[in-house]
Amino acid sequence: MSHSMFEVRVAAIEEVAPMIREFCFEPVQGSLPSFSPGSHILVEMPARPRPYRNAYSLLSDPRDARHYRIAVRLQERSRGGSRFMHEQVQCGDNLRISAPANLFAPYWPAKKHLLIAGGVGITPFLSFLPEFVRRQQNFELHYLFRSQQTGAYRDSLRQGLGQALHLYDSSQGQRCDLHALLARQSPGTHVYICGPQSLIDTVTFLAQELGWPRSCVHFETFTAAQPGQAFSVELARSGQTLAVEPEESLLEALEGAGVDLPNLCRGGVCGQCVTRVLEGAVEHRDAFLSAEEKSRQDCIMPCVSRAQGHHLKLDL
Amino acid sequence: MRIAPKAIQTFRDDFTYSNSPGAIARFPFPFPEDEYRYSVNIEPHLTPGPEGSVYEHLFDIDEHYLSEMAERNLVLQENPKRCLAMPHMDLACWDMIERVMVAFATDYPEYFALTREGNHWIWENKLLNQRDEFTFGDSSTLPLPPMEYIGRQVQGDFALLDQREGDLFMDAGIVTCPADWSLAFDAGMSFSEWHGPVPLAHEMGVFDRALKYLVAIPVGRPVRRLNWTLTINARMDTSPETYPAWGMDRASVTPDNVGEKVYLRVELQVLDRMPRSNALMFSIRTYLISMQDLVTRPDWAKRLHRVMKTLPPELVEYKGLSRFHPTLVQWLAQFDPAN
Numbered sequence: 178m179s180h181s182m183f184e185v186r187v188a189a190i191e192e193v194a195p196m197i198r199e200f201c202f203e204p205v206q207g208s209l210p211s212f213s214p215g216s217h218i219l220v221e222m223p224a225r226p227r228p229y230r231n232a233y234s235l236l237s238d239p240r241d242a243r244h245y246r247i248a249v250r251l252q253e254r255s256r257g258g259s260r261f262m263h264e265q266v267q268c269g270d271n272l273r274i275s276a277p278a279n280l281f282a283p284y285w286p287a288k289k290h291l292l293i294a295g296g297v298g299i300t301p302f303l304s305f306l307p308e309f310v311r312r313q314q315n316f317e318l319h320y321l322f323r324s325q326q327t328g329a330y331r332d333s334l335r336q337g338l339g340q341a342l343h344l345y346d347s348s349q350g351q352r353c354d355l356h357a358l359l360a361r362q363s364p365g366t367h368v369y370i371c372g373p374q375s376l377i378d379t380v381t382f383l384a385q386e387l388g389w390p391r392s393c394v395h396f397e398t399f400t401a402a403q404p405g406q407a408f409s410v411e412l413a414r415s416g417q418t419l420a421v422e423p424e425e426s427l428l429e430a431l432e433g434a435g436v437d438l439p440n441l442c443r444g445g446v447c448g449q450c451v452t453r454v455l456e457g458a459v460e461h462r463d464a465f466l467s468a469e470e471k472s473r474q475d476c477i478m479p480c481v482s483r484a485q486g487h488h489l490k491l492d493l
Numbered sequence: 494m495r496i497a498p499k500a501i502q503t504f505r506d507d508f509t510y511s512n513s514p515g516a517i518a519r520f521p522f523p524f525p526e527d528e529y530r531y532s533v534n535i536e537p538h539l540t541p542g543p544e545g546s547v548y549e550h551l552f553d554i555d556e557h558y559l560s561e562m563a564e565r566n567l568v569l570q571e572n573p574k575r576c577l578a579m580p581h582m583d584l585a586c587w588d589m590i591e592r593v594m595v596a597f598a599t600d601y602p603e604y605f606a607l608t609r610e611g612n613h614w615i616w617e618n619k620l621l622n623q624r625d626e627f628t629f630g631d632s633s634t635l636p637l638p639p640m641e642y643i644g645r646q647v648q649g650d651f652a653l654l655d656q657r658e659g660d661l662f663m664d665a666g667i668v669t670c671p672a673d674w675s676l677a678f679d680a681g682m683s684f685s686e687w688h689g690p691v692p693l694a695h696e697m698g699v700f701d702r703a704l705k706y707l708v709a710i711p712v713g714r715p716v717r718r719l720n721w722t723l724t725i726n727a728r729m730d731t732s733p734e735t736y737p738a739w740g741m742d743r744a745s746v747t748p749d750n751v752g753e754k755v756y757l758r759v760e761l762q763v764l765d766r767m768p769r770s771n772a773l774m775f776s777i778r779t780y781l782i783s784m785q786d787l788v789t790r791p792d793w794a795k796r797l798h799r800v801m802k803t804l805p806p807e808l809v810e811y812k813g814l815s816r817f818h819p820t821l822v823q824w825l826a827q828f829d830p831a832n
Contacts (some may be wrong), residue, residue, distance in 0.1 A: 181714070210712045211588075211768035239769060240630075276712045279771040284657050285581035392658060441709055448659075449709050 182221060182273040185209070185245065190268055193248060193329035194322075197297055198263055199236075202245045205271060211242045212277035214304045215397075218245065219275040219443065222261045227425060227433060229258035231401045232442050234371075235277060236303035240311075245274070248329060250297035256404050256424045278441045281371070281397040283308070288365030290316040293355070293380055295372020296327035301397060302371065303330065306337065317341050319358060321376065324348045359383050370396040398446060398464055402426035405460070408484035412436070412493045413455055427479035427489075436493055438479065445481035452477055453492035458485035496545075498558040498604075498620055504670075505564070505738075510727035512786055516556055520782050521547050522790075523719040523759050527799035529808070531699055535706060538717040538763050547761055550600040551715065552593065552647060553778055558620055561648045561670070564729050568669035569641070572734055574677050578640040578653070578665035585653045585665060586639035587630050588767035589774055593643050618646055640667055649761075649778035652676070654684075656771055659708055663687055665772075670729035670779050672722045672758060673813060678733065692807040707764060707773060715765035722812045723821070724758040727781050746817035751824040752785035755817065757797070784824070794828035801825060 185202035193199045202209075212235055222229040233247035249262040266272065281301050283290060290309065292302050299320055309316050318341060322328035325348045334342050345353040359368065359380070368389070370380045377396045384394045404424050410431075411418045421430040428450055431438060441447040445463030454477050461471040463478035470476065477489070496516060502509040512520070542548030547555075568575055578586055594616055598607035608615040612629040623646070627634040635642045644651055644667030652666035661684040668676035679687040684704050691700075710716060724731055725742035746754050761778040788794040801822045809818050826832045 212712075213767075213769055213771035216771070276714075277768070278709070278711050279656075282657060282771050285655070286579075439709060447709070448705065 182219075182275055184271050185274055187266060187268050187270045187272065188244065190266070194324075194327045196251045196326040197248050197329045198251075199246055199248045199329070200262065200266065202247075202272070202274065203243075209242045209245055210276050212239055212245075212304075213279050214239050214283055214308045215281035215301050216277035216279040216304065217281075217301070217442070218247070218277050220247065220262075221273040222258055222266070223272075224257060224261050224265070227429060229256070229261060229401075230429070230443060231258045232444055234281075234301040234304065234397075236300040238307040239304050240307065245277075248297060248300050250327065252401075254403075255401065258401055280442055280447050281369070281395065283314075283369070284367045284393075284395065285312075287367035287393075288315065289362070289367070290314055291358075291362060291366050291368040292316060292318045293353075293358075293368065293370045293372070293376070294318065294320045294322075295370075295376040296322050297329070298370075298372030298376070298397075299330060300371070302369070305369075306334075310337070317343065319343045319345070319353055321345045321347065321353050321372065355380055356383050356387075359387055359389070367393045367395060370394075371398075374398055398444065401444060402428075402481045403462065405483045406487075408487050408489065410484070411456075411488070411490040413490055414493055421483070426481065427477070427483060431479060431493070440480055443480045445478050448478070450478055450480050452479055454489060455492055456490035457488045459483075459489070460485045496556045498554070499556045500559065501563045502557070502560045503564070504560065504727055504729040505567070508727050510557070510560065510781065512782055513556060517782065517786050517789065519546055519555075520787075521719060521759050521761055521780055522793050522796075523721045524796050524800050527796060528803045529800045531693065535703070535716050535718045535764075538715040538765075547778070547780070548717075551596045551763070551765070552600070552649075552776070553761065554597075554601055554604070554648060558648055561729065562621065562645065565645060565667075565669045568730050569645075575669050575732070575734070576638075576641045576644060576667040577676060577680060578638065579655075579681070582653055582655060582665035582770070582772065583632060583639065584630075585655070585767050585770035585772035585774075586632075586643070588770050588772065589651065589653060590639055590643045591629070592765065592767070592774065593647050597647075621646060640665055649776050651777070652775040653767070653770075654773040654775055656708055656773060660684055660704065661707060661773060668732070668777075671732050671777075672720075672724070672760065672779075673731050673733060675733045690811070692811050693805070710764055710766045710773065712766045712768045715763050717761060717763045720760040720762060722758050723814055723817075724756045724781065725754055725817070727756055727783070729779065729781070743813065743816040746820050748820055748824060751817075751821055752788070753783060755784045755821055756781045757784070757787055784821075788825075788828055791828065794825065795830070798822065798825035798829040798832075 184205040186205050188203040189201040191199045217232045217234045219230050219232050235245050237246040249259050251263050252259045324346045345351045370377045407423050408421050419430050419434050421427050439449040441449050448465040454475055459477045460483050462481040540551050547553045594607045597605040604620050606617040614629050615626050617624045632639050650668040654661040655664040663679045663682050666676045685700055688700050728739055759780045763776045765774045
């Protein structure tokens with residue numbers, strides 16, 4: 178399902194941590210759609226030579242859709258999307274965004290919610306928390322950050338959450354004992370992780386070791402596509418051949434040629450854009466396909482994955 | 494020219510239900526081809542659709558509104574468990590209230606009015622002579638639990654599907670006119686679980702493809718499909734709970750009474766993302782037409798004959814048509830020049 182994008186105005190920009198800027202969007206006309214905790218939007222950045230479209234979690238209270246707020250961490254090794262947001266976007270600018278979609282909703286029947294955030298991964302939880310408080314849910318938030326770079330929203334979290342908040346500043350050598358944290362949870366607890374891949378990998382590994390059911394472990398990784406080698410892609414049905422530039426994702430190249438694929442996350446998570454591969458080897462970079470599916474080399478997630486060599490032929 | 498709600502008719506006992514010529518003209522005939530095949534026949538529910546058609550608005554109100562609300566009341570009196578909502582679905586119920594009320598007040602201003610001042614809402618349903626003031630989101634300010642409150646004012650069955658783990662769960666609904674399925678039985682089940690009894694389609698991967706599509710439906714982009722079966726008499730409530738009251742009817746079809754006894758039952762199913770809860774609203778709007786009304790359209794009569802004649806035996810069995818299917822095919826043959 179391709180997205181219907183609409184315009185919003187940047188109403189405010191605030192530096193909420195040394196490397197993180199918060200952007201507040203207001204509607205240009207009408208009102209913004211309501212959204213649910215854990216929702217994200219796609220933000221289109223009118224960069225040259227081609228626009229970027231990145232997914233960002235909405236971090237405001239879901240019961241208040243007068244504004245949308247997102248937080249963007251400057252990524253040193255990005256293709257330029259976060260840099261564009263930090264350096265080009267000004268208050269009063271108009272940007273195009275998608276309607277909210279949700280791939281990271283709380284599991285409401287859980288007996289307890291254990292939230293583990295790393296750095297800018299705090300953002301989706303900021304939309305969980307007001308709803309947890311209203312619904313009197315049992316929860317704990319464990320927030321791991323480096324205060325020299327990240328660690329946004331600590332003060333307001335302290336005020337709002339009290340005992341439910343646990344802070345770990347690795348710039349001050351504070352560590353979270355994830356094994357002990359998971360080991361002391363009682364059955365019926367659901368754990369949610371948002372942060373760097375290493376944090377997600379560690380928590381999911383520990384949870385598995387400790388015998389947690391997989392259905393009780395939830396995580397979100399929104400990493401925008403990373404650059405790679407240029408390659409060419411042949412579309413079997415239309416006969417077109419496209420060039421994919423090093424800084425461009427395969428999905429963006431297809432969209433640039435007028436081929437719309439369904440997509441929600443543009444980060445290798447949701448599985449919507451999966452496409453059949455007829456020729457060529459794939460460098461899989463997604464978190465959606467299983468190891469077995471990846472080894473078959475017969476499909477690709479064009480939002481993040483690329484050709485291993487110089488050529489791919491797709492069933493499009 | 495739109496058709497207006499008419500006086501109450503019955504879907505049981507004396508079966509006074511009838512379709513006006515206008516209702517027949519707008520009946521959603523579901524067969525695009527001579528042979529019925531399974532497909533994921535989902536398309537965007539773009540509104541407004543053609544004026545006067547069942548696709549014009551998000552929710553279709555027709556001449557049977559009062560009759561269906563009266564029938565729903567009878568079913569709920571007999572068995573209150575035909576409406577349920579698990580505690581975590583409260584917000585989803587309020588999403589549905591908003592969607593229905595805003596759509597009704599916009600699309601049918603002659604029948605419904607909604608005034609909103611912040612969370613203070615005033616709702617008027619002129620067809621049911623109802624006026625309520627309540628606080629949006631606060632279920633204690635409604636005269637009934639939110640699902641039952643809104644469900645008693647809108648035609649068709651409703652399920653609210655909670656979305657988690659990339660799957661959908663039947664965690665709330667009001668189902669008083671089902672084609673032989675039970676909300677109480679399916680409650681809490683996942684998408685593939687509640688479709689468990691459907692033959693052939695699992696092997697074809699239909700449900701995997703459909704689920705992937707459904708979980709990605711964004712806010713404000715509803716989709717629809719048609720489903721169908723056959724029902725004996727104009728009975729809305731063909732549920733497992735009431736099976737003793739209607740199961741035997743299937744043995745009552747004779748070559749002489751097919752026209753009045755057998756009804757084509759079409760469901761207009763709409764799936765619509767709820768913004769605050771991320772639930773998926775699944776509405777099932779049921780239309781009934783008797784064979785004698787249906788064959789007033791020669792193209793429909795001919796098409797239905799061919800569809801019935803070529804229907805795979807598994808589907809004849811699954812849809813519960815075995816007892817009267819040969820009689821029906823024979824009766825329909827008279828309308829098909831190829832025979």
